Amino acid sequence: MNDFQPVRVSEEATADRPWLASLVGTNDCNTILLDLTKFVAGTHYEAGHALQPRNVLKSGLPLGKVTATQMYAPYAGPTSEVQTVTITGTPTGGTYTLTWSGQTTAGIPYNATAAQVKAALDALSNIEPGDVLVSGGPHPGSVVTVTFAGRYLGDDQAQMTASAASLTGGTTPAVNIATTTAGGASTASDGTEVLAGFLATESMFATGSTKTSGALLWFGEVYADKCPIPFDPTDVTSVAPGVNIHYR
Structure with a gap:
């Protein structure tokens, strides 16, 4: 039996591969x-x-x-640094902040999505677009995961700190930061x-x-x-x- 399959055409399926900087060496x-x-x-x-x-x-x-x-x-x-942001105490309002390498974010909503956390980190002067990847959430029920990429890919990073002083409601709300994967040499x-x-x-x-x-x-x-x-x-x-x- 013949096995013909429709082929999806995309940039990667043609000569226009965005990761390839030049045509030099494409035959090697x-x-x-x-x-x-x-x-x-x-x-x-x-x-x-x-x-x-x-x-x-x-x-x-x-x-x-x-x-x-x-x-x-x-x-x-080399392994990329991965840190998690967890809110405890079930807050019902307010904001928290993250501090990394001497820079502090603007207030992040208690129920922030991963996109909102990323936007807050991207606004720091020492983080450029692509330097952090953020997934998970939304707060407060789900953990947000921050992976260092871009200029910081494969490097050991200082752990972020957080302030929960502006969170409201719930029972003693707090923000906990944990390093789940330390950046550094390949394992x-x-x-x-x-x-x-x-x-x-x-x-x-x-x-x-x-x-x-x-x-x-x-x-x-x-x-x-x-x-x-x-x-x-x-x-x-x-x-x-x-x-x-x-x-x-």
Whole structure:
């Protein structure tokens, strides 16, 4: 039986790949085998749907080579700092503030969404758009998670502090900050801590597959902040032999 599937056309499926800084080196690719058990839906690939049942690995993914199997998996570079913001005491009104690296936010509503927390942090003079990713919420019932990215990707960060003085209602409302993942050096030791290159094009695979082929870009110029998994090139301390990637 023929197996024809409609193909979704996107920037990543054409030559117009936003992470690729120039056409130099686009032919310097090696055919590789990808270990699909190491990739995560939503982060590394788009899950299939009724019209396109196959999953699609995103082009531009940074890759490392698993020493034991010689297959490729997501690059496990330096770990990004992750901190959580939790409100206790069930406040019914008011605001709280976050302080990081000497800068304090404007008042954040007691029932703020992740977007509102991000907006408050982005307004600080030492945080630029893209320096923090915020998820979870809304307060006060759900935890808000702050992941340091952009210029602070892969670096150990001071823990934020908070003031709950302006929260009202409830029973002794408070704001607790916890570091759930400390930023710093890679914790991987399977070979993926070494950058091997980037997935040059989208790669489709069927649900349930454990491996698929792909094209590895090992020479060229890359916009690091436009890759599907943004990373700070200054944190890339080691690369596989032969890899020659320039970042912009």
